Amino acid sequence: MADVRLQAVTKMFPGGVTAVASCDLVIPDGQFTVLVGPSGCGKSTTLRMIAGLETASSGTISIGERIVNDVPPRDRDVAMVFQNYALYPHMSVERNLRFPLERRRKTSFWKSLLFGSERAARQAESVAISERVAAAATQLEIDDYLHRLPRELSGGQRQRVALGRALVRDPKVFLLDEPLSNLDAKLRIAMRAELRALHRRLGATMIHVTHDQEEAMTLGDVLVVMKDGVIHQVGPPSEIYDRPADRFVAGFVGTPPMNLLEGDVRGTDFTSSSGVVFTAPVGTAEGAAVLGIRPESIRLSHNGGVSATVTSIERLGDRMDVVFDIDGISMIGRCEPSELIEGQPATITFDVAHVFDAGECGARRGKGG
Amino acid sequence: MMCESQQPGGGSQGEGTSSPARARIGLLRHVPLILGAVLMLFPLWWMVVVSLETEQRAGMAMLGGDVVQVWPEDPQWHNYTDAMREVGSTPWISFLDALANSIVVTVSVIVGTVLSCSLVGFAFARVRFRGRGGMFLLMLATMMLPAQVTMIPLFLLFRSMGWVDTLLPLIVPAFFGSAFNIFLYRQFIAGIPEALLEAGRLDGLGWVGLWWRIVLPLCTPVTAIVAVFSFIYTWNDFMSPLIYLHSESNYTLAIALNSFRTQYAGLEDVHLLMALSVATMIPCILLFLAAQKQFIEGLGSGAVKG
Numbered sequence: 001m002a003d004v005r006l007q008a009v010t011k012m013f014p015g016g017v018t019a020v021a022s023c024d025l026v027i028p029d030g031q032f033t034v035l036v037g038p039s040g041c042g043k044s045t046t047l048r049m050i051a052g053l054e055t056a057s058s059g060t061i062s063i064g065e066r067i068v069n070d071v072p073p074r075d076r077d078v079a080m081v082f083q084n085y086a087l088y089p090h091m092s093v094e095r096n097l098r099f100p101l102e103r104r105r106k107t108s109f110w111k112s113l114l115f116g117s118e119r120a121a122r123q124a125e126s127v128a129i130s131e132r133v134a135a136a137a138t139q140l141e142i143d144d145y146l147h148r149l150p151r152e153l154s155g156g157q158r159q160r161v162a163l164g165r166a167l168v169r170d171p172k173v174f175l176l177d178e179p180l181s182n183l184d185a186k187l188r189i190a191m192r193a194e195l196r197a198l199h200r201r202l203g204a205t206m207i208h209v210t211h212d213q214e215e216a217m218t219l220g221d222v223l224v225v226m227k228d229g230v231i232h233q234v235g236p237p238s239e240i241y242d243r244p245a246d247r248f249v250a251g252f253v254g255t256p257p258m259n260l261l262e263g264d265v266r267g268t269d270f271t272s273s274s275g276v277v278f279t280a281p282v283g284t285a286e287g288a289a290v291l292g293i294r295p296e297s298i299r300l301s302h303n304g305g306v307s308a309t310v311t312s313i314e315r316l317g318d319r320m321d322v323v324f325d326i327d328g329i330s331m332i333g334r335c336e337p338s339e340l341i342e343g344q345p346a347t348i349t350f351d352v353a354h355v356f357d358a359g360e361c362g363a364r365r366g367k368g369g
Numbered sequence: 370m371m372c373e374s375q376q377p378g379g380g381s382q383g384e385g386t387s388s389p390a391r392a393r394i395g396l397l398r399h400v401p402l403i404l405g406a407v408l409m410l411f412p413l414w415w416m417v418v419v420s421l422e423t424e425q426r427a428g429m430a431m432l433g434g435d436v437v438q439v440w441p442e443d444p445q446w447h448n449y450t451d452a453m454r455e456v457g458s459t460p461w462i463s464f465l466d467a468l469a470n471s472i473v474v475t476v477s478v479i480v481g482t483v484l485s486c487s488l489v490g491f492a493f494a495r496v497r498f499r500g501r502g503g504m505f506l507l508m509l510a511t512m513m514l515p516a517q518v519t520m521i522p523l524f525l526l527f528r529s530m531g532w533v534d535t536l537l538p539l540i541v542p543a544f545f546g547s548a549f550n551i552f553l554y555r556q557f558i559a560g561i562p563e564a565l566l567e568a569g570r571l572d573g574l575g576w577v578g579l580w581w582r583i584v585l586p587l588c589t590p591v592t593a594i595v596a597v598f599s600f601i602y603t604w605n606d607f608m609s610p611l612i613y614l615h616s617e618s619n620y621t622l623a624i625a626l627n628s629f630r631t632q633y634a635g636l637e638d639v640h641l642l643m644a645l646s647v648a649t650m651i652p653c654i655l656l657f658l659a660a661q662k663q664f665i666e667g668l669g670s671g672a673v674k675g
Contacts, residue, residue, distance in 0.1 A: 053567050074573035086564035090586040103573035165568075 002064030002172040002205060003029040004050055009059030011045050011229075019045040021229040022059070027207055027222070032199045034208045034220030038252070042229035043209045044177055050207065051175050052076050063172060074103075079166035080175040084182060085158045087150040093161050094146040097136060100169050101129045136168045139201075156187045163198070176208040180215060192218055213253050217241065225249050232361070246363045247356040250292045256321055259293045259331040262358065270355070274328040278306070284355045290362055292354035295321065298333030300340070305349035310340050324348060420643035421445050427640035445640065449648060452641035456625050457617050466618050467625035471604060474539045474621055478603045479596050481543030482550055486595060487588055489546045490554025491580045495566060505555070512548040516608075524612055538613045539606075539621075543599070550595045557591045558584055597660050601653055622649050 004027040011020040020042040027033045035043035048054040049061060052073035061068050068076050079100070087096050107122040137143040140160045150158055159179060166174055176195075180188045196219060199206055210216050216223050217237045225233045225240060225248075233245035244250035250258045263272035270280040270291050278291060308324035308331070315337065322340060324331050333348060340346060356362040419427050421444040457463020492498075493505050527538040561584065569579045585592070607623045614620055626645055 051567075051571060053570065073567075073570045078571070080568070080571050082564040082568060084562060084564055086562065086568040088565065088568075088583060090589075100572040103578075 003027060004173055004205065004207065005060075005062040006046070006050075007060040007062075009046070009049065009056045009061060011042070011049060011054060012057045019229050020049070023229070023231055025224060025231060025234065027205065029205055030203050031221045032196070032206045032208065032219060033222045033224060034210060034216040035224045035226060036210055036213055036216035036220075036252075037226035039211055040228075041226040043211075043224075043226050045229075046226070047080075047175050047177055047207060047209045050076075050173070051078055051080050053080075077172045078175055079169045079171040079173075080177060081159075081162045081166050081179045083178040085150070085162040087158060087161055087165070089150055092147050092149055093142060093153070093164075094133060094137075096150070096161060097133045097146075097164050097168050098129055100165060101132060104169075105129075132168050132170075136164045139167065139198075140164045155183050156191065159183060159191060163195075167198075167202075172205065174204055174206040176206060178210055179208075181210070181212070188215070195219060214255060217253070223253075225252060227252075227361070244292070244354065244364065246361050247290050247292070247359070248361045250354055250356065250364075254294060256295045256332045256334065258354070259295065259298075260356075261291045261293070261329060261331075263289065263291060265289045265355065270353075272329055276306075276327045276329055278353070281353050281355060285365055288358040289365060290356040290358060292356060293331065293350050294354075295332050295334040297350045297353075298324075298331065298335065298348050299350065300335055300338060301347045301349040305347045308346050308348050310342055310344050310346050313340055313342055322346075416643050417647055419640055420448055420647050422640050424638060424640055427643070431639050448640050448644040452644040453648070455638075455641060456645065457620070463617060463620075463625065467620045467622045470536060470619060471622040474536055474610075475600055475603045477536075477540040478543040479599045481540065482547060482599045483592050483595055485544050485546040486550035487554045487558075487585055487592070488580055489551045490556075491558050491584050493551065493555045494558035494561075495579075495584075496576065508548050508551060512552075520608075520612070527613065533613055534615045534619060535613075536619065539603075539609055550598075553591050553595060554588060557588055561587055593660050597656060600656055604649075604653055 004025075006023050006025040006027075009020060009023045009025075010018065012018050023042075023046060025046075035046060037043050045054060049056050050063070052068065052071065056069060063076060063078065087093075088099065091099065105122070105125055107118055107125055109122070111118040112122040113119075133146075134143070137146055140163055142157065142160050142164055145153060145157065150161065153161065159182075162179065180191050180195075183191060192215060195206075195208075208216075208219055210219075217240075220237055223233075223235060223237055223240045224231055227248050233240055233249045240249060240253050244253060244258075247260060251260055261270075261272045261278075263270055265280050265284050265286050267286070268280055268282070270278045270284075270289065272278065272291070280289075280291070306326055308326045311323040311325045311330065313323075314321040318337070319334055320337055320340075322333050322335055324333060324346065333350075355365045357365055418438070418441060419430055421441045422430065423443075423445055426441075453464040454460045456467065489508075493501065493508075523538070523542075524533075527533055532538050532541075565583060565587075566579050569583045574582060605623060606621075607627065610621045610624045611627070614624060626642070626649060
């Protein structure tokens with residue numbers, strides 16, 4: 001196990017497209033780190049640079065104490081699980097699991113034909129490989145179909161085999177490139193729990209890439225939120241959620257997304273661009289700003305608050321997502337089930353607000369939250 | 370060859386038609402197919418029948434006589450052994466020499482073609498290098514050159530190397546690839562998911578390892594096509610052996626067959642010629658039947674893979 005450090009790492013593709021821009025990141029040893037962001041944000045490129053499948057245009061990548069910029073993928077001691085599993089279709093599950101270990105044998109097949117000592121060493125090696133494969137198969141509960149071909153397995157089983165192939169190597173770092181995105185919703189949730197359990201058992205450094213912020217929040221010890229090749233925030237999920245560093249992070253993390261209203265702060269009042277006045281968090285600097293309100297913090301009130309009209313309701317059983325219209329401003333709230341009717345008036349309150357500088361990626365301002 | 374096309378909704382289309390009428394339509398549809406098959410198989414049937422006739426009746430058949438029957442009354446099976454014995458100057462030995470030479474050349478050409486074309490196709494499909502597009506076009510352009518154009522320069526080249534009257538000019542070029550087969554491999558390999566090769570790289574494979582352990586096994590359908598085409602072309606090839614092979618001991622079956630024909634100048638012993646032709650053709654038919662499944666699968670998967 002080892003930590004992974006990226007110092008001023010930039011990746012430019014031919015044609016001048018910058019996929020990752022001067023990225024500084026420390027991924028601590030033994031942590032489950034999730035790189036999350038919308039498509040094209042550079043998270044997969046970052047992962048591939050750590051794996052050695054892409055070369056960094058500039059900057060330094062270290063795994064443990066070693067700078068690995070010029071080290072080929074096989075010598076980096078990392079294992080990767082791919083989005084589409086990437087199991088060798090012509091090999092059985094067992095051979096798929098054995099393959100990475102066979103490639104790393106220290107004994108030579110040809111020498112073992114000639115020398116008895118080499119033959120004994122090779123046999124011992126084979127036994128060790130078989131034991132490791134069996135252990136990984138048991139751990140992931142895939143021992144029953146070791147002799148099947150990948151095409152004879154379901155999506156979930158294939159994913160386990162792909163994990164197993166990484167597991168048998170006992171690498172310093174596990175790299176997971178959207179490994180759950182091909183699974184159906186139910187299986188994805190089950191596999192999330194398994195991944196967490198696996199991480200707890202192994203205590204290994206794992207770097208997981210996903211565009212699904214819910215997956216990121218549930219899996220990661222540390223989240224790295226990226227957009228357009230730039231890291232916007234690094235921190236534990238609770239911090240990312242409660243204190244988003246900027247407007248982008250605020251809007252990206254959370255389902256439904258945070259309501260973001262553009263306007264001006266004057267004193268203790270925030271006046272939205274449509275003229276609706278809200279109370280700004282105490283201590284917020286004055287000037288053009290964006291007010292952020294989490295849907296969960298919006299509550300229906302019977303004792304005064306902001307008057308709104310219910311535009312639409314999505315009932316989800318234990319809760320409901322309601323779109324309110326407040327004098328032309330549309331806000332989504334996640335409320336307790338109630339007898340609201342579309343088109344009827346309602347009174348709402350909210351108590352936690354975030355304020356960001358104006359602009360697409362305006363930074364967090366003041367003490368909000 | 371004759372297959373019913375099943376279309377979705379075909380049942381509802383024919384609901385108004387009674388089943389005997391539908392059967393009649395099905396039968397009618399088979400008539401042109403059967404006629405086509407008969408037309409294609411006629412020369413083969415004629416060859417087999419003549420190969421089993423007596424010398425006299427076969428000779429008359431060649432002259433356009435009406436003695437050829439659907440099946441000979443008294444099949445002369447010994448024609449086959451007679452033909453093999455009478456090839457060349459040494460009974461049996463000449464035939465066995467030719468057979469061995471044909472097998473050596475054909476197997477070598479298949480191995481050479483599969484190895485070289487898949488390797489080059491892999492490079493064109495997956496390895497990024499300067500001038501890749503230009504080189505690929507240049508390679509494709511060689512397909513436009515008729516073989517006759519390169520025949521004399523190649524002969525001069527091989528003569529200067531001292532390879533004339535050896536099997537080398539027939540074998541060695543196969544190890545340097547051929548444009549069409551490289552194209553086939555390149556297209557197929559371009560459809561293999563990149564992640565598989567990346568997984569291979571992480572597992573410790575270099576370019577050659579990726580080709581040998583991942584790409585080549587996945588190319589089985591294309592390899593089946595290339596191998597069958599190469600086999601049929603090489604086994605039946607007449608021109609190259611005729612140009613390069615002079616000694617009887619180096620002859621391949623195609624040349625041996627030809628020398629057999631001239632040896633009996635004209636239409637005598639046509640039954641033996643036909644017997645040997647049938648014997649020569651049998652491996653091709655057997656191979657095609659054995660590889661048919663792979664072959665047809667390969668044609669399909671090559672077309673839609675991507």
